[in-house]
Amino acid sequence: MIIITHSHWDHTQGMIFFQKIAEEQKISPIKVLVSEKAIPYLNNQSYNQCFVQEELYSDYLNIPDVSPLKDKQEIKLSDSFLLEIHETPGHMVDHISVYDKQNSALFVGDTPGMQWIRDFYVCNANSIYWEEKDYLESIKKIRSFDLEYLCIAHFGVITGEDITNFLDKSISMYNEWMKFFDQRSSKLDDIPFLLDELWKTIYQDFSNMPQLKISLKAAIINAVTYYKNLKQIKLT
Numbered sequence: 307m308i309i310i311t312h313s314h315w316d317h318t319q320g321m322i323f324f325q326k327i328a329e330e331q332k333i334s335p336i337k338v339l340v341s342e343k344a345i346p347y348l349n350n351q352s353y354n355q356c357f358v359q360e361e362l363y364s365d366y367l368n369i370p371d372v373s374p375l376k377d378k379q380e381i382k383l384s385d386s387f388l389l390e391i392h393e394t395p396g397h398m399v400d401h402i403s404v405y406d407k408q409n410s411a412l413f414v415g416d417t418p419g420m421q422w423i424r425d426f427y428v429c430n431a432n433s434i435y436w437e438e439k440d441y442l443e444s445i446k447k448i449r450s451f452d453l454e455y456l457c458i459a460h461f462g463v464i465t466g467e468d469i470t471n472f473l474d475k476s477i478s479m480y481n482e483w484m485k486f487f488d489q490r491s492s493k494l495d496d497i498p499f500l501l502d503e504l505w506k507t508i509y510q511d512f513s514n515m516p517q518l519k520i521s522l523k524a525a526i527i528n529a530v531t532y533y534k535n536l537k538q539i540k541l542t
Contacts, residue, residue, distance in 0.1 A: 422518065
């Protein structure tokens, strides 16, 4: 079984290949489980073109024949081991997280945002599908779990008091980016300018790691798209 946390292309586009390999090697078919809310997005993966900077990925494969999951549904793997499904929207409307109560571990996909390296956090507002209210509610829900491990898709496992720090920083970084755009609202179409300004202000402590600046470009483009939609600014 493979559980897809949400329908963004970077979390779905390997499914067809995994299933094909399983068939070619004559092993058990792979069952794909997703939120019931993800099915229309998986049936039409072209919606991923909302990520305008990723135009090179124009031929998205649709993901048919999946098994739907509901909020609070349990997946029993053995008599003593089960997983709980919890809706955690915001990053995407169909996002789910998976709770392994036996090991106090929560697999949250992209729900709380990204920590590329320690102390380097990126705004979680990734497209017009992002919802601030849902995001904040999902962070609140994550805090309610008894956790030893918070497992994020980008990238790794966070433990102990670092979990609280990460969740706090996720929210503060989102607020910082929104304030940053507010203050530069006349320059939203100038991505090189925004990238330079972001690097000189919010990320000034990482000036000795210029490779990270290059990686921020895609995040800025997606966040600007969301911000324009939020403020009802004409998209270009």
